[in-house]
Amino acid sequence: xxxxxLQDELRIFRDRNFLRQKLxxxxxxxxxxxxxxxxxxxxxxxxxxxxxxxxxxxxKMHNExxxxxxxxxxxxxxCGPEAREWEYFxxxxxxxxxxxxxxxxxKVLCEEVHSRLAIINSHAQQNFIMYRTRNxxxxxxxxxxxxxxxxxxxxxSDSTTGFTYWKEGEPNNSGQNEDCAHVWTYGxxxxxxxxxxxxxxxxxxxxxx
Ligand SMILES: [Ca+2]
Ligand SMILES: [Ca+2]
Numbered sequence: 357x358x359x360x361x362l363q364d365e366l367r368i369f370r371d372r373n374f375l376r377q378k379l380x381x382x383x384x385x386x387x388x389x390x391x392x393x394x395x396x397x398x399x400x401x402x403x404x405x406x407x408x409x410x411x412x413x414x415x416k417m418h419n420e421x422x423x424x425x426x427x428x429x430x431x432x433x434x435c436g437p438e439a440r441e442w443e444y445f446x447x448x449x450x451x452x453x454x455x456x457x458x459x460x461x462x463k464v465l466c467e468e469v470h471s472r473l474a475i476i477n478s479h480a481q482q483n484f485i486m487y488r489t490r491n492x493x494x495x496x497x498x499x500x501x502x503x504x505x506x507x508x509x510x511x512x513s514d515s516t517t518g519f520t521y522w523k524e525g526e527p528n529n530s531g532q533n534e535d536c537a538h539v540w541t542y543g544x545x546x547x548x549x550x551x552x553x554x555x556x557x558x559x560x561x562x563x564x565x
Pocket of ligand 2: 526527528529530534546547548
């Protein structure tokens with residue numbers, strides 16, 4: 357009887373011991389799993405911060421390159437890399453039209469692109485325009501529309517007191533109907549009716565560097 361009891365107790369003790377050992381080993385597995393998750397989380401956070409540092413460095417490099425690139429563009433195109441059809445001369449930008457139109461329409465077209473018909477007030481500027489227009493007729497910002505014979509630039513300034521480059525015998529107000537001026541052969545100026553259609557020159561200050 358006693359022997360049987362002793363065997364029972366021994367079995368219970370073994371079972372308990374087995375359970376305890378099993379519990380302990382599963383606990384170890386859970387702890388290890390938790391530690392691995394933690395480690396993964398830490399590694400993820402570290403790599404994320406490295407990626408953000410790298411991306412900010414890349415953005416910085418990209419901006420630097422862009423800045424260098426755009427300053428080079430401005431050296432090549434002082435009127436702006438986006439306005440390559442404008443030509444630079446002595447602090448100003450000029451647009452030589454590819455279509456012919458009346459003086460009034462040309463005036464409006466220049467204003468639409470934040471400029472005005474060209475005002476010529478120096479020999480250097482006259483030479484630049486003469487070489488560029490190659491004996492073709494181009495409107496300039498000069499007219500006597502308001503008062504016959506009083507030639508005024510488009511900014512209101514009087515042309516008779518400043519630089520002029522009229523062709524010999526011009527302005528002649530031929531047919532009493534010539535109130536607008538254009539450059540012609542050798543860049544010399546001529547008056548013609550304002551509804552005449554020819555090319556035109558727009559002018560604006562060069563953008564600051
Ligand atoms: Ca006239
Ligand atoms: Ca004339």
